[in-house]
Amino acid sequence: LPRLLLLVKPNDIPAYLSELKTAGLADLEIVTTPDPSVEIILGDPALFRAHLRHLPALRWVQATWAGIESLLDPALRHDYILTNARGVFGPLMSEYVFSYLLLYERRILERLEAQKHNQWAPALTGTLRGKTIGLLGVGSIGAHVAGTAKHFGMKVRGYTRASQGCPDIDRYYHGEALLEFATGLDVLVNVLPNTPATHSIVNADVLNSLADQAIFINAGRGSAVDEAALLSALRNKQLAAAVLDVFREEPLPHAHPFWNTENLFITSHTAAPSFAQDLARLFIENYRLFIAKQALKFQVNFEQGY
Amino acid sequence: LPRLLLLVKPNDIPAYLSELKTAGLADLEIVTTPDPSVEIILGDPALFRAHLRHLPALRWVQATWAGIESLLDPALRHDYILTNARGVFGPLMSEYVFSYLLLYERRILERLEAQKHNQWAPALTGTLRGKTIGLLGVGSIGAHVAGTAKHFGMKVRGYTRASQGCPDIDRYYHGEALLEFATGLDVLVNVLPNTPATHSIVNADVLNSLADQAIFINAGRGSAVDEAALLSALRNKQLAAAVLDVFREEPLPHAHPFWNTENLFITSHTAAPSFAQDLARLFIENYRLFIAKQALKFQVNFEQGY
Numbered sequence: 001l002p003r004l005l006l007l008v009k010p011n012d013i014p015a016y017l018s019e020l021k022t023a024g025l026a027d028l029e030i031v032t033t034p035d036p037s038v039e040i041i042l043g044d045p046a047l048f049r050a051h052l053r054h055l056p057a058l059r060w061v062q063a064t065w066a067g068i069e070s071l072l073d074p075a076l077r078h079d080y081i082l083t084n085a086r087g088v089f090g091p092l093m094s095e096y097v098f099s100y101l102l103l104y105e106r107r108i109l110e111r112l113e114a115q116k117h118n119q120w121a122p123a124l125t126g127t128l129r130g131k132t133i134g135l136l137g138v139g140s141i142g143a144h145v146a147g148t149a150k151h152f153g154m155k156v157r158g159y160t161r162a163s164q165g166c167p168d169i170d171r172y173y174h175g176e177a178l179l180e181f182a183t184g185l186d187v188l189v190n191v192l193p194n195t196p197a198t199h200s201i202v203n204a205d206v207l208n209s210l211a212d213q214a215i216f217i218n219a220g221r222g223s224a225v226d227e228a229a230l231l232s233a234l235r236n237k238q239l240a241a242a243v244l245d246v247f248r249e250e251p252l253p254h255a256h257p258f259w260n261t262e263n264l265f266i267t268s269h270t271a272a273p274s275f276a277q278d279l280a281r282l283f284i285e286n287y288r289l290f291i292a293k294q295a296l297k298f299q300v301n302f303e304q305g306y
Numbered sequence: 307l308p309r310l311l312l313l314v315k316p317n318d319i320p321a322y323l324s325e326l327k328t329a330g331l332a333d334l335e336i337v338t339t340p341d342p343s344v345e346i347i348l349g350d351p352a353l354f355r356a357h358l359r360h361l362p363a364l365r366w367v368q369a370t371w372a373g374i375e376s377l378l379d380p381a382l383r384h385d386y387i388l389t390n391a392r393g394v395f396g397p398l399m400s401e402y403v404f405s406y407l408l409l410y411e412r413r414i415l416e417r418l419e420a421q422k423h424n425q426w427a428p429a430l431t432g433t434l435r436g437k438t439i440g441l442l443g444v445g446s447i448g449a450h451v452a453g454t455a456k457h458f459g460m461k462v463r464g465y466t467r468a469s470q471g472c473p474d475i476d477r478y479y480h481g482e483a484l485l486e487f488a489t490g491l492d493v494l495v496n497v498l499p500n501t502p503a504t505h506s507i508v509n510a511d512v513l514n515s516l517a518d519q520a521i522f523i524n525a526g527r528g529s530a531v532d533e534a535a536l537l538s539a540l541r542n543k544q545l546a547a548a549v550l551d552v553f554r555e556e557p558l559p560h561a562h563p564f565w566n567t568e569n570l571f572i573t574s575h576t577a578a579p580s581f582a583q584d585l586a587r588l589f590i591e592n593y594r595l596f597i598a599k600q601a602l603k604f605q606v607n608f609e610q611g612y
Contacts (some may be wrong), residue, residue, distance in 0.1 A: 091435055091459060099408030106405040106573075115572050118565040120557035122574045127581070129397055151457050153397060251426035259424040266421050267412075268428045275433075 002291075003029045007043030007051070008064060012276045016042070019280030025287060040290070042283045044274075045070050052077055061292060062283045064274045066141075067221070069194050072305050083286055085279055089272035090144025096271040097145050097189055098152070100243045101128060104215060129153035132211075134185040136201065137192035137220060138166050141272070145189060148196055157181055161197075182209035187217070193306050194221035204229035213240040219271040222247035227258075234261050246270040251269040307336045308597075313349030313357070314370060318582045322348070326587030331593060346596070348589045350580075351376050358383055364368040366596060368589045370580040372447075373527070375500050378611050389592055391585055395578035396450025401521055402577040403451050403495055404458070406549045409435060410521060435459035438517075440491040442507065443498035443526060444472050447566055447578070451495060467503075488515035493523070499612050500527035510535035519546040525577040528553035533564075540567050549575040 006016055013032060020030065033037065034051045041048050041061040045068055052058070053076075060081045063071070068084045075257070103109065105126035114121035133149045135142045139157040146156045146168035158169035159181045173181035182188065188210055192198040203226040208244065210216070216239060218225055227248070233239040241263040247256075250269055258264055286296045300306060312322055319338060326336065337344065340357045347354050347367040351374055358364070359382075366387045369377070374390045409415065411432035420427035435470065439455045441448040444464040452474035455462045464475035465487045479487035484507070488494065494516055498504040509532040516522070522545060523530055533554070541546040547569040553562075556575055564570055592602045606612065 009532075092431075092433060095408055095434060095458065096412060096431075098404065099412040099414060102405030103414060104410060106402060106576075108405060108409060108571075111573055111576075112571070115565060118560050118562075120574050122557075122576055124579055125402075125576050127398060148457065151454065152401065251428075254424050256424075259421060260506055265414075266417070267417055268420075268426050270412075270417075270428055270431050273430055279357075286605060 001027060001029045002039045003031060003035075003037050003057075004040045004042060005034055005038040005048070005051075005055075005071045006030055006032050006033075007041060007047040008276070009044065009047075012209065015276035016280050019277055020284065023280075023284045025284065025289065028287065040287075042279075049076070051194070060296065062286055064279045066272075067193065068103075068300055069221075069305070071300075072302060078302040081296060082302070083296050083298045084300050085274060085282060086298040087140050088278040088282060090141050092272040092275075093146040093191065093219055094145050096219060096245070096267070098128075098148055100217060100241075100265060101187060101215065104241055131186040132157065133187040133189060134159065134181055135169070136161065136188070136190040136198075136224070138169060138172075139191070139218075141191045142166070142189075143168065144164070145191065154187075157185070179205055179209050181187070182206045185210050185214055187215050189217045190224050192220040192222040192224055194223050195305050197226050200226045202226060202230070204232070207233040207239065210239070212238065215239070215241045215243070217243040217245075219245045231257060231261060234263055239263070241265065243267065245269055307333060307335045308345045309337060309341075309343050309363075310346045310348060311344040311354070311357075311361075312336055312338050313340075313347060313353040314582070315350065315492070317482050321582035322586050325583055326590065329586075329590045331590065333443065333597065334593065347591075348585075353426075354538055355382070358386075358429040366592075366602065367571070368585075368592055370585045372578070373499065374606055375527075375611070377606075378608060384608040387602060388608070389604045390604050390606050391580060391588060392464045393446050394581075394584040394588060396447050398578040399447045399497065399525055400451050400454040402525060402573070404454055406523060406547070406571060407493060407521065410547055433459075435463070437492040438463065438493065439493040440465065440487055441475070442494070442504075442530070444469065444475060444478075447525075448472070448495075449474065451497065460493075463491070484509055485515050488512045491516050491520055493521050495523045496526040496530050498526040498530055501611050504530050506530070506532045508532060508536070510538070513539040513545065516545070518544065521545070521547045521549070523549040523551075525551045528556070537563060537567060538568055545569070547571065549573065551575055609612045 008016060037057055039053050039057050039059045045063050049070055058080050063084045066085050066089060076253055081144040105111050105128055111121050132155040134157040136159050138160050146166055149156045150168045156168055159173045164172040190202060201224050207229055230242060234242055243265040245267045246269055289296050314322055334486055343363055344361050345363045345365045351369050351371055355376055364386050369390045371397055372391050411434055417427050438461040440463040442465050446467050449472040452462045452472055456474045462474055462476050465479045470478040496508060507530050540548055551570045551573045552575055593604050
């Protein structure tokens with residue numbers, strides 16, 4: 001009987017167990033504390049990372065996160081199959097991105113301020129329709145955000161290394177065409193993973209290429225942003241707003257200037273949460289492949305880093 | 307040469323003139339002050355209402371608003387063709403409705419409050435997926451909102467007098483089935499016009515039928531709401547929030563209790579603005595039908611009131 005180690009936040013354990021039980025995986029034994037006979041892990045990288053070297057029977061790890069950088073460390077073992085969470089975050093990321101874009105277009109905060117003074121505030125609203133959004137990264141998450149942008153009548157550009165399979169992208173850009181991609185964008189959204197090629201990709205040149213009063217949203221990784229350039233673009237009122245979910249150091253240090261920069265919104269790495277139901281279902285699908293000795297979905301290549 | 311009286315807010319006149327000029331309506335003379343030879347009006351009902359009886363040659367009025375109740379007054383003439391604005395507000399109404407639904411699900415205001423204290427706030431976000439929205443009224447506006455709800459993975463109910471042609475409505479309800487329609491809704495959105503049948507349709511029974519912590523959005527007409535029942539549902543914390551765009555009296559009187567009711571958001575009749583570009587295009591389309599002596603689009607039946 002394969003033994004599964006479930007290592008998620010204590011609050012989430014009942015929801016996972018309930019989903020796994022409902023699926024009737026009778027040939028699986030589930031434990032919530034490490035022991036040497038564990039062959040499979042389903043869990044948060046932060047919680048199982050330290051246990052990896054004490055699990056001699058380990059064969060497969062299903063991470064509940066998309067971001068698995070912490071497992072790429074060369075000091076860690078890489079002799080197991082690592083699958084990460086994909087395909088479940090697109091709809092959540094769309095809700096995240098469009099919640100802030102619509103907050104801005106509909107002037108919600110200004111109207112709330114007026115309401116405090118019993119003030120009728122009929123100032124004209126903006127609209128997403130006809131605006132141009134650019135996506136840094138068009139994997140399953142970026143593709144979903146592109147679909148939502150199309151639903152709202154936006155023009156959509158995508159910047160990728162090579163891929164160009166998403167029908168909701170009006171135009172693709174690659175490699176050297178980064179500034180061409182950025183030029184005139186009303187909205188720039190980063191959903192790239194953390195790789196050496198994406199470090200500080202959102203730099204002063206990129207920010208200077210956007211349309212005046214553009215909005216920048218970072219839901220990829222904190223390392224993608226040149227922080228000084230971003231602060232300067234916000235302080236100059238060149239950018240209308242920045243919405244940041246991820247940071248070079250998390251939690252964002254208490255003294256960081258981001259906290260009190262005007263028009264900068266901090267969302268504390270909540271953009272696309274790993275809901276137990278979604279992740280348990282993804283695990284169950286992969287587990288059925290695992291016992292059938294088939295290739296698992298969403299395998300990570302330790303060398304490429306994604 | 308037919309003479310058109312353009313009566314819109316002064317700020318909007320240049321945008322209208324530019325659209326009309328681009329369309330090359332060479333056989334049309336445009337004036338911006340009333341004179342007896344005017345045959346056509348394109349304008350805001352509030353601005354042209356008083357002029358109606360001084361225009362003997364009047365044949366057709368294209369209103370730039372959807373709401374034309376003020377023109378139904380039996381004391382006014384009804385011997386002209388009235389067309390109102392339709393088909394242009396759906397996308398704007400979707401932006402409006404989902405801006406506030408996402409504001410709530412993503413806990414944007416709580417996160418902003420935490421940010422003021424340099425506080426990392428990773429509390430789990432909610433999601434629209436799987437929630438149930440009910441639309442009071444499924445004309446072109448309701449149908450568009452239904453499509454956006456489907457895009458976000460919601461279940462969608464529609465309440466109409468008889469119509470049931472929108473593919474994004476999972477289930478239709480009519481007439482007596484109002485409470486059945488309302489039962490268990492996570493979100494109730496009113497987009498009904500103001501007719502005798504819709505007065506106070508959102509009453510205590512309807513509000514009590516919603517799911518606990520539901521959200522109510524009124525973007526139809528203020529007369530649809532029983533104000534005392536709504537205040538009570540908000541004060542009891544039975545409703546999570548109400549978002550009100552329209553009121554029995556507008557602007558909402560300074561002393562009205564709505565202004566300072568917790569979790570009540572006032573948006574000052576800005577939900578679906580009449581953008582000059584949209585309305586000018588609608589007029590141009592109808593004008594081409596008018597000179598071809600064809601039936602115009604979106605004619606109002608003065609007796610039915612819509």
